[in-house]
Amino acid sequence: MPSLGADMEAGTLVEWRVKPGDAIHRGDIICEVVTEKGDIEVESWLTGTVEQLLVQVGQKVPVKTLMALIRTEGEGAAAVPPAPAPSAPAPSAPAPSAPAPPAPTPPAPTPSAPLPAPQPSSERTRISPAARKRIEAAGLDASTIVGSGIGGAITIADVEKAMSASQPAARAESEATSVTAIRRAIARAMARSKREIPHYYLSQTIDMSRALSWLERENSARELPRRLLYSVLLLKAVALAVREVPEMNGFWQDDHWIGSDAVHAGVATSLRSGGLIAPAIHDVGGKSLDEVMHALQDLVNRARSSGLRSSELSDPTITVTSLGERGCDSVMPIIYPPQVAIVGFGRVVEQAWAENGMVGARRVIHATLGGDHRASDGHRGALFLRAVDSLMQSPEQL
Amino acid sequence: MTAIAAAVPPAAMPGVVKTTYRDALRAAHRDALRRDDRVFLMGEDVGRYGGCYAVSLGLLEEFGPERVRDTPLSELAFVGAGIGAAAAGMRPIVEVMTVNFSLLALDQIVNSAATLLHMSGGQCAVPLVIRMATGAGRQVAAQHSHSLEVWYAHVPGIRVVAPATIEDARGMLWTALQDPDPVVMFEHVMLYNLEGEIAETAGATDLDHAAVRREGSDISIVTYGGCLPKSMRAAETLAADGISAEVIDLRTLRPLDDETILKSVAKTHRAVIVDEGWRSCGLSAEIAARIAESALYELDAPVVRVCTVEVPIPYPRHLEEAALPQAASIADAARRLVNHHG
Amino acid sequence: MNEQELREIVKRTLHRIAPEVDLDSIDGKTDLREEIDLDSMDLLNFFVALHEQLKVDIAETDYSRLTTLDGCVQYLREKTGAV
Known part of the structure; x- marks a missing residue:
C-alpha cells in the first residue's frame, strides 16, 4: 500500500x-x-x-x-x-x-x-448477509455491534438497534463521511506543517497587464475548447522560476533537503463537497502552455470526480494555490509537508500603478511565497518570486 | 350426481357454495368433459368404482364408457395410451392411483411425453394431463405414501402442478388441458376431504404463479400441496406469538415462480421451506439454492427446511405423524429463526 | 429551439458541473459564480459544454454576459436565433 x-x-x-x-x-x-x-x-x-x-x-x-x-x-x-x-x-x-x-x-x-x-479467521464475526449489507451502507463498525442471531450472528435488527443508538452521530457521519475524512487529512497535514515547518513569507505584486493582454489576444484566436486560463501562465512561470532557484522544489526529509529535477506542481483544488486536495501536474517545466492547460483541466475534473492516480497525489514537489477571480487580494499559504515551498496567488485586481513616473490603471496580482526556512532563506525566496514576476512580463516566452 | 348443488347450505352467501377439494375436482372434470369432446378420463377404477379417491364418482353414468374408461392394471400401458391419444389430437386425463405406482410409467412420462414436442421439432405436442395422488397421512404404509413430486419437477418438458386449495382443485385442470406439454398434477391424499367455500362461478386458474396465501413480514414459509394447510395453521400459531409469517403456496412445482419467492424473502429476510418430500436432493433443496443464488444479501438468517424424516414412511400412526412435517414443527422452526438470542 | 428549451439545456449543463445545487431554486438574475460557487475552470467547462451542444461560439469578451441564468439564455437566444 x-x-x-x-x-x-x-x-x-x-x-x-x-x-x-x-x-x-x-x-x-x-x-x-x-x-x-x-x-x-x-x-x-x-x-x-x-x-x-x-x-x-x-x-x-x-x-x-x-x-x-x-x-x-x-x-x-x-x-x-x-x-x-x-x-x-x-x-x-x-x-x-x-x-x-x-x-x-x-x-x-x-x-x-x-x-x-x-x-477468513475461524473467529470471524458472524453477520447475516442482509445485515452485512446494511452495515456497509451505514458505514458502521461491525465489531461494535452485538449479535443476537443464531450462533451470535449480527442480524438486521441488531444493526438497526446500533444505528438508532448512535442516530445523530451516525447520520451525520454517513452523510459526510468523505468530507470528514478529507478534513481530517487536511487537519493532520496542516497541523504537522505548522508544528514542524518554520515558514517565512514574502510577497510581490506582479503586473499582469502584459500577460493578460497577450492571453486575451491569444484566446480570441482560439476555439473555445482550446482557450487558456491565466493560471496556466502562473503555473508555468513558477516551474521555470524553479530552474533559477532550485531550493524551492523538493522535500525536507531526515534533516536535509532532497531536490527534484522535474517540477511536479501540486495544484490546490477545492472540491465542491468541501475540502481541498493538491494533486500534481507532472513536469510542468517540460510542458507547453497547451499541455499544461490540458493537464490542469484533466486534473481538476478528475479531482472533483474522485479519479486521481497515486503518483499525482504522492509526488508534488511544490504547490501552487491560486484564489481565482473571486478570492481575496493575497494569501499566506501553508506548505504541504514534506514539500519546502508553496506559492500563492490572490485574485487579479485593477489598481493604480506607477511606472516610469506615470500612473496608470493596471491589472495586478499579489504573489506570495511560503518557504521552509530549513531548506531556504528569504534572500533565495525573493529571487524566486522576482523570477516569477519577470517571467510573467514575457508571456510569449512561457 | 350433483355434489355441488346438493351441498348448497341455506346460510351461504349469495354466489358462494360450500364444497370439498374432491367435489371441486369432480366439478372440474365435469366441466372439461362438457366443454371439449376431445377430453376423456381413463385409469384404474375411475369408472365403475368412481376412482380410488372417489374423484370421478358418477362421471361414468353421466358421460358414458367411451369418455370415462376403466383400464387394465398397467400404468405403463394406460399412461402410454394416453400419450398416444394426446399426440393424435385428444385431450386425455389419465389418473394414476398414487405417485408411488406412477414409477411404473416413468419411462413413458420422461422418455416419451416430456420429449416428443422437442424431438419432433415442435410438430407433435402431448396435451396430456396425468393426475395422481401423493403424500402420507392415511396409514397406508411406505409403498403408498411417498411424495415424489420432485422426480417429475426435475424433468424439462413437463409441467408439474400441485393444487392445494379448493379453488385450484376446481381451476387447474382446465388450464392444464390447454397446455401443449404434458402436465402432471399432484393431489395430496389429505386434501380430498378439505372443506371450504368457493364462488359458484369459480373456473380456471393460472398455472404460472405461486400464491401468497397469507401475508406477513417476519418470515416466509414456502410450501405447496399437503403442507399448505399445516403451514397456514403454523402461521396462525406464530401470529399468536407475535410473529408475522407469510405463506407462499408454490402451486406450480415446475417451472418454479422464483419472482414470488424472492420478493417475499426480500421482504421478510427469513425463509422456512416446508416440503413433504425428503430433504436430500429435494424440491426444498432447489428452492433453498435459488434463494441463495438470487437473494443471499436479503437473508438475515440461514434458510431452514422442514421436510419428511429420511425414512420410508412408517405404518403406525404415531410414527407416521412423527416422520412428517407438522404445523407444530413448522412453527418451531420459524420461531427458532425469528426469536434467537445468541 | 425556444427559450424554455435553451433554459433547460443551460440548467442541465450546469447540473453536470454542480450536481448538488437545486437549479430550480436559483433566481435567473443571480451571479452563478457566487450562487453556486463556480471557479474559472467550472465556467470554462460550462462554456465548452454549451459550445459543443449548441454549436455557438462564445468570445472570451462575452463571458461576463453568461454569468447569470437569464444572461445565458438571452445570449444563447441571440446566438442561435431562437425565439
Missing part, C-alpha cells in the same frame, strides 16, 4: 485492475484504493509480471503493506518478494512514502510477511 500523502496511514483496496499472470509496465494502473482523499488509482513502479495478489478487495491495510508480488524481467519465480514498491523509488522520483508515517500499530498485519491471501 503506497503512501498517497504524507499523513496517510491506511487505504482500502477497492478493485484490482490486474490479475496474476498479467504483464505490466511501470506506470500502469494496477489497482484502485480508497483513502481519505477519495478513490485513487495506484500505478506500478515496476515492469514485470504479476505473480500474486495478496490483499483482497475490501481490505483496509496500513501503508507499506505488501499488496502484490510482481516478478520483474529476468527475475526467477519470486520466492522472496521484492521490497514494497514505493519504498524503493528510482532516483529521479521523489520517495512518495517518505517521510514514513508512524509505524502502523498492531493489530495491523505485519507488512513484510509474504503470506498467501488472508484466510
